[in-house]
Every structure is written in structure tokens, then in C-alpha cells.
Amino acid sequence: xxxxxxxxxxxxxxxxxxxxxxxxxxxxxxxxxxxxxxxxxxxxxxxxxxxxxxxxxxxxxxxxxxxxxxxxxxxxxxxxxxxxxxxxxxxxxxxxxxxxxxxxxxxxxxxxxxxxxxxxxxxxxxxxxxxxxxxxxxxxxxxxxxxxxxxxxxxxxxxxxxxxxxxxxxxxxxxxxxxxxxxxxxxxxxxxxxxxxxxxxxxxxxxxxxxxxxxxxxxxxxxxxxxxxxxxxxxxxxxxxxxxxxxxxxxxxxxxxxxxxxxxxxxxxxxxxxxx
Amino acid sequence: xxxxxxxxxxxxxxxxxxxxxxxxxxxxxxxxxxxxxxxxxxxxxxxxxxxxxxxxxxxxxxxxxxxxxxxxxxxxxxxxxxxxxxxxxxxxxxxxxxxxxxxxxxxxxxxxxxxxxxxxxxxxxxxxxxxxxxxxxxxxxxxxxxxxxxxxxxxxxxxxxxxxxxxxxxxxxxxxxxxxxxxxxxxxxxxxxxxxxxxxxxxxxxxxxxxxxxxxxxxxxxxxxxxxxxxxxxxxxxxxxxxxxxxxxxxxxxxxxxxxxxxxxxxxxxxxxxxxxxxxxxxxxxxxxxxxxxxxxxxxxxxxxxxxxxxxxxxxxxxxxxxxxxxxxxxxxxxxxxxxxxxxxxxxxxxxxxxxxxxxxxxxxxxxxxxxxxxxxxxxxxxxxxxxxxxxxxxxxxxxxxxxxxxxxxxxxxxxxxxxxxxxxxxxxxxxxxxx
Numbered sequence: 001x002x003x004x005x006x007x008x009x010x011x012x013x014x015x016x017x018x019x020x021x022x023x024x025x026x027x028x029x030x031x032x033x034x035x036x037x038x039x040x041x042x043x044x045x046x047x048x049x050x051x052x053x054x055x056x057x058x059x060x061x062x063x064x065x066x067x068x069x070x071x072x073x074x075x076x077x078x079x080x081x082x083x084x085x086x087x088x089x090x091x092x093x094x095x096x097x098x099x100x101x102x103x104x105x106x107x108x109x110x111x112x113x114x115x116x117x118x119x120x121x122x123x124x125x126x127x128x129x130x131x132x133x134x135x136x137x138x139x140x141x142x143x144x145x146x147x148x149x150x151x152x153x154x155x156x157x158x159x160x161x162x163x164x165x166x167x168x169x170x171x172x173x174x175x176x177x178x179x180x181x182x183x184x185x186x187x188x189x190x191x192x193x194x195x196x197x198x199x200x201x202x203x204x205x206x207x208x209x210x211x212x213x214x215x216x217x218x219x220x221x222x223x224x225x226x227x228x229x230x231x232x233x234x235x236x237x238x239x240x241x242x243x244x245x246x247x248x249x250x251x252x253x254x255x256x257x258x259x260x261x262x263x264x265x266x267x268x269x270x271x272x273x274x275x276x
Numbered sequence: 277x278x279x280x281x282x283x284x285x286x287x288x289x290x291x292x293x294x295x296x297x298x299x300x301x302x303x304x305x306x307x308x309x310x311x312x313x314x315x316x317x318x319x320x321x322x323x324x325x326x327x328x329x330x331x332x333x334x335x336x337x338x339x340x341x342x343x344x345x346x347x348x349x350x351x352x353x354x355x356x357x358x359x360x361x362x363x364x365x366x367x368x369x370x371x372x373x374x375x376x377x378x379x380x381x382x383x384x385x386x387x388x389x390x391x392x393x394x395x396x397x398x399x400x401x402x403x404x405x406x407x408x409x410x411x412x413x414x415x416x417x418x419x420x421x422x423x424x425x426x427x428x429x430x431x432x433x434x435x436x437x438x439x440x441x442x443x444x445x446x447x448x449x450x451x452x453x454x455x456x457x458x459x460x461x462x463x464x465x466x467x468x469x470x471x472x473x474x475x476x477x478x479x480x481x482x483x484x485x486x487x488x489x490x491x492x493x494x495x496x497x498x499x500x501x502x503x504x505x506x507x508x509x510x511x512x513x514x515x516x517x518x519x520x521x522x523x524x525x526x527x528x529x530x531x532x533x534x535x536x537x538x539x540x541x542x543x544x545x546x547x548x549x550x551x552x553x554x555x556x557x558x559x560x561x562x563x564x565x566x567x568x569x570x571x572x573x574x575x576x577x578x579x580x581x582x583x584x585x586x587x588x589x590x591x592x593x594x595x596x597x598x599x600x601x602x603x604x605x606x607x608x609x610x611x612x613x614x615x616x617x618x619x620x621x622x623x624x625x626x627x628x629x630x631x632x633x634x635x636x637x638x639x640x641x642x643x644x645x646x647x648x649x650x651x652x653x654x655x656x657x658x659x660x661x662x663x664x665x666x667x668x669x670x671x672x673x674x675x676x677x678x679x680x681x682x683x684x685x686x687x688x689x690x691x692x693x694x695x696x697x698x699x700x701x702x703x704x705x706x707x708x709x710x711x712x
Contacts, residue, residue, distance in 0.1 A: 156449070160446075160449060160450065160570055161564065161570070163572075163576045163579060165579055165580055165583050169449065173452065174448060174449055174450060174451055174452040175449065175450050175451075175547065176450065176451045176452040176453070176547075177452040180452070239544035239545050240545065241545045241567050241568060242545065242547075242568070243567060
């Protein structure tokens, strides 16, 4: 079964790349050449990716949340599934290339570096840590979504203001819809990050003997959470402009990605401390 | 086909010349009588603000468009009309011209959908005044089919090409759902009315009209299912609207940047889309610098219109292909017009023999056996006649060996002594049923 898992793992980035190509080709060429292929291709990718995650869970006898590269694959899967739902609910088809581009990046990183992990740290088998990881995972998916729609909002805003009626103006959905999708991602991201931080903050010091409050990941996450919180409060109570919220969303996402890259260089897991 | 036509349109004549040759509906019936009396056995008249097209099948074997033109000039009694104001069309070029008109690629605004209805109306007039025969009815089917194909297979009607519609369309780039939005229309002239109608079509939640002459505002508001507010105080309620369309004839700016900054603040950052389609402009253009205000004037909308027109022009080659396909289809049918009645008579000739022979057996065999014989002879006849009739029809449809087809028809008529009256009857019925 390991061989099958490796084959699917190698094929998944190709499937994501193909989807991104379909969407971006039609977007930039202002055509509908691949429109009829995108939904079936997306469904096949969801099925194969789901199968891949199930096979990993069966073969390695744990859900695929034991390493950051397994979690990257889950993020890619989550982004794809969430985008498929958005496309079904809103009939917005022209933003797929941008959302799935981030899914592709996460899956490429996962497929390149994921290992066969048969041994799982006991601490990761705990249900509470499961809640912590799943909340963080959903938070990452939501803020990636929010950031992508924020970028698209700002691009379209600029095009409208400068009266540039090029391909972005023609193909992107309305500012109102982009704002709605970005805000939804922003709020969900903030809520899930809050849950992850609260659960982690309460439970990790008890479960992990060498827990450190100066863990870089913890510090980064707190900064990101505070940033999102300021944006959230500013928008709710001070009625900040939509554009300002978009900048906050982008800044939060940039910090999240930076934290993932920086920490990947120095540690083998998400946190410096680790449970035995 | 002997179709002959005369066209006076936006290319060939200026509007003051065109309007002299315009036929209002009440005049068309009279002119049709005139045409039937002097020129055409069947035909139609299409008269819009941009063109008048008079087409028909002349009584004369060799048509003279010049004569048609002279008759029309004579009928209208307009001295200023000259030959240069008209375009003359014969046969295939006449058909192609009408199909181009119906496909809206000959319109002043390419892709203008109004022409579809106007062409339909022109043919209905012909039908009503007994000016439509077999050829014209079939031609009308081709025109309709071409129009439908052009709409469904190309993007000729996509994108806004009028200022009022473009204005409403750009608002769709800011707002997703118009049903929850409120719109203010400043002015009650033609542009304002068109914009209001487009907003109504978009199911805008609330439409409010304001105008210097209050009665006009009330009247327009009633027509679009909205309400009106006094012109003197509309600035106090600018913050209540998501979309503002302004189309007054005011010589100076009506709404300053300060007015809109104030409205923006009252809306706490919620967007306002300002569509200033007035010339000179009603809004200070500086309002576009404010973050939450999206400002469009006529010049900025023109960019959208030009883009859309360019896109529509790109569709013309595909539409020309559709026109050629439909013309081939029409001429395939047209070329069989002489053949089909003969084939029908030919079939009837053998069918009569068959029926007579079966009748003779009626008293000699049982009912069951008679039915079997009847079926068998019918099948036999069908198989024997299949190849010659199909071959003849195919030759006719191709339209290239016309002399050979005529020789074959003559041979058939001579060998089987096919009755000329029957053939004539079949010919007359062909418009109603042209299947074999």
C-alpha cells in the first residue's frame, strides 16, 4: 500500500497544477475552453486526495496530522473542497486559479517532504491536541482563502478606480462578493485561531513537560491573532474601510506563511517543544 | 432565386434623407398594394429609423432593380432622393444582405437586438397583406433560424453598447445583488429614463427619482415602480443610496466633492457607485478620489462601450459563416423546387397502378392476404423508386448540373406521360409540404 500512497502523492501536485492551468488559461485568455473540464477534474482530484488521506491513515495508523507536511496536504485538500463549495454556492468560477494556486503550493511542499511516519508521539494521540490541530488547520485554510480574495478585491478595486477594463475587470466577480468571501474567511480564520490558541494555551503546559512560552511558533501565532483581532475590532466598531480590512488580511497571511517557512528551517515540528 | 431589393440605410444616406423614405406601419399596407400591382409577386418592407429595405420577387423573368428603385422614388414623390442614396441587391447578394441585417451585423450598432423583432414584424406584415408566398415563407424561416443561431452561437449581443446600459453594467462590478440596493436617479430625461429602466430590469430594491420639474420625476418614478423626492433637498439624502445615476442638463456641477465626502462618512465606508452620464457633468469628478466612491462619467463609460463593440466585431467572421451555411441550406431547398413536384407525380403514377392492381385482387383473396399483398407492393415500389428519386433530388440540391437535371425531368415526364396539371398542383402545395 505504501507504493500506492507514494504514487498518489506524486500525482496530486500534477492534478492541482492541471486545475490551476485550466482556470488561469480561461481567465487570462477570456475564454471558456476548459470550463467544462474544471468541475469533473476538481471532483476527481477531491476523490483522489480524499483516498490518499484515508490510505495514509490506514497504513500509518494515525490521522494525517502528525507532521506539518501531512497538515500541508490537509490544508490543500481543505482549500480545494472549500473552493468547490464556493463555486457551487455562488457560481463564481473565475477565482479558482488563484485559490487553487495556494493549494498547489501546499501540496507540492507536502509531496516533496512528507515522510512515512509509523511512530507518532503519544501527545499527538490525545483528543484535545486533535482539537487544537484541527482548529489551527481550519484557521489556516480560512485565512488563505481570505487573503486570496483580499488580493483579488484590491486588484479589482484598483482596476475600477483607474478605469482599466482589462481581463481582471472583465473576469472577476463584483467587489461586494469578493469582500463577502474575504470577510467570511477572515472571521472564520480568527475564530478558529482563537480556539486553537485557547485550547493549546490551556492544555499544552499540562501535557508537555518542556513547554515554553517563548516558542517561536507560539509567538508568531499570537502576533497573527492580535493582528487579525485589531482588524476585526476596527472594522466592527470603528467602521474602517473595506480596503483596510483587506490589508490586515494580507498582512496576517504574510506573517503566517513567514512563520511556517522560518520554523521549517529551524525545527522538525510545528513547535520547538515536543511531547514524549 | 429572383430576389431583388433596394436598401436605403445608415451607410448610404444621412438621417434626413432616410427619414423621407421611412414607411410608417399605416403606409406599408398601401405601398404593398402598389408593389403587388407593379412589381412583385411576393416581398416585404422593413422600415426602421436607420434603414428601409424593400425586397421582393419580381414578375419579370430578368429583374431590373433600377426599375424597382424608380417606382419607389416615384411612389414617395421625394425629389431629393437620388440613386446614390440606395444600395441595389440581386439574387444571392440580396439574400445575404437581408441575412446580415437580421443577424444585426449591418446595424449602426453591431449586435443591436431590436432588429430581430423589426424583421419579424416586416414578414408578419407581408403575411397579413397576402404578400408572402412559398418562397418568402421559406426565406423567412431561414432568416429566423439565422437570427436564432447568431444569438445562441456567438457573443454578438454581449456587453453594453449604450451609455445608460453601460452605466448600470459597471455598477454590477461594484455590487453583486441589486435587490438589496437603493438607487437615486437625478433627472427625468431620456438617458435617465433608460438607466432607470435598466435598473428596474436588474430588480433594484428601491428606485428614487428627483428632477427640477417635479411632475416629470413623479411620472418616471411611477413608470419604474419607484418613488420621488424633491430636487431642492436631494443632497441631504445622498447617503441613503448605493447607486446614483445623474443625467440632468444642468450647465454647472450639481454635487460637489464635499457633499459626497459627507455622504460617504454618513455611510461609514459603504460603497456608492456614481454614474454621471450628464454632459456637462453633474458631479465634481474629484469624488472619484474618495476611497468608497466609485465614479464614472460618460468618457469613462465610452471605454467600456468601445471594448464591447470591438468584441462584437470579432464575432462577424463567425456570423458570416452561419449566413453562408443557411444560404446553402436555403438554396438546396430552392434547387429542388422544380424537381419535387415531378417526383411526386412520378410516385403518384406508380402508386395509382399499384392501387388499381391491388383493387383487382380484392375479391380473389382473403382480407388478410390482401393486406399482405398491399404491404408487399408498397415496400416493393418504395425500394424500386428510392434510388432514382433520391439521385434526382441530390443532383438538384447540389445546384451544379442544372441542365442535366432538367433533361432527366423532361425524360420522366415524357416516358411516363406525367400530367402537367398534377405537377402544377404539387408545385403549389410544395410550400406547405416539401418532404418526399
